[in-house]
Amino acid sequence: MIVEIKEKIIEKMLLLIALSSISILALIAIFIFGEGLPLIWKIGPRAFILGERWVPSQGSFGILPMIFGSFWVTLGALFLGIPLGLACAIFLCEWTPPWAAIVLRPTMQLLAAIPSVIYGFWGLIVLVPLVRNYLGGPGLSILSGSMILGFMILPTIISISEDSLRALPPSFKAGGLALGATHWQTIWRVLIPAAKSGIVASIILGMGRAIGETMAMIMILGNAVKMPSSFLDSARTLTTNIGIEMGYASGDHRQALFATGVILFFIIMILNSSAIILSKRRMG
């Protein structure tokens, strides 16, 4: 009897513990929305999202330049990250001599483990001067940021694409080859289309990482608040806007930074949910 009660209590406690991650997620939403939403209502959602002027000292809070900044940097990162990531995933599943896998796999893990400030620093001292000297502009630019970010999202794209390629039944490959297709034709026409939903999920998650990256982007993008007009322009993203100004902001200004966080949180939740749904479909 006592044993049964004890077992019941333990089960309930474990349930409570298990609810911690969803509770933290809810707390994050409640507190960030609680700080940010009042300001969005005060100046109007339209003026906040579509406003082009961000001058906290004059009380104008428009984040359109930052939305564009995030958009272009992420697009640039995907431009580099998708082909490179897919190629590495194919390399790891289909074309790896054993010695190459021994080198590439730890490289992938290290790529994921290196702190983002290190990437930012390397971009700042190596990549930024290269861009400035050979392509012009300030060097602190969307192009430099995209290149670094493209590398930073590789581990996400590679590991999930690789998993979904590996999850395919071996008969797919055998069937392709048996029909007389070459190895590459089998990969391109059979395996990749079959693993499509996993690959798309990996790209969406990579996109989420790119949009959420802060420290490296503060160091590389130059942080100018203006509508970027070319890839060689300096820019500011939603995340860097928060990261730079949070240290000294107060009052409405601080609320505006939380409001920026609200928009960021929205974007990330939409991306996350669609990636989760896509990868569920793969399982089912």
Next chain:
Amino acid sequence: MTQSIAKILIWMAALSTIVVMVLILFQILREGLPILHLRFFLESPKSMGREGGILSTMIGTIALTAVAIIFATPLGVGTAIFLREYTRESRISRIIRFGTDCLAGVPSIIFGLFGFVFFVIYLNMGWSILSGGLTLAAMILPTIICTTEEAIKTIPYSYREVSYSLGGTKWQTVIHAILPNALPGIFTGIILSVGRSIGETAAVILTAGSSLVMPTSLFSPIRTMAVHFYILAREGISMEMAYGTGATLILLVLFVNTVANGLLNRYVRHRS
């Protein structure tokens, strides 16, 4: 023909990834390693970090990481046990999985904002080791849940049957049959989380502050090594010291990764 071109392109992609990785490591280690004398680790930063070493930031990093692990491990392991042993696929387990997956994708600056308004201001903990550690605990929770679940998944069903046939209750089965066998997996999760905590900057700078004073209690503000590195480099205080701190960070991450890999490999070999 297309096959050869594709093959060459794919080889180039894989090689260039490795080359860039090596370039990053090489650049920072080449400039940073000569600075790493014993004194660098035994002195605290002086005059904003222009001179001295990184002792207080190392202590800050260790304290913050320890708080994060202490809070996140029981929650993460408990969640994994609940998901694997106490429930089947159900509405509640789907909600928990969804929450965990989403939490894993939340960017660190959002965690920073949350930690700032919740721990620092609402719970009145100030910029402190505790605020920073709790924020990090929330960040690493999904990693620990995931690795523990993977570890529990590989435990053969017969282990549980043996325990039940000996009259063990569910909890006794968990304590005596499941947890000891999941231990290497749990350790791997903890080590990976340590790596993430060491390198985290955005969330930490908003919740633990950037004070260079040696911490005296859980409520002291601190500066971690990653934050120190960021401030040195961005404000151009001292490139030399920045390289030294960066090299230390890289060596730590390399070490942590090697240990995690070693554990994982041994574990996998043991199982199969």
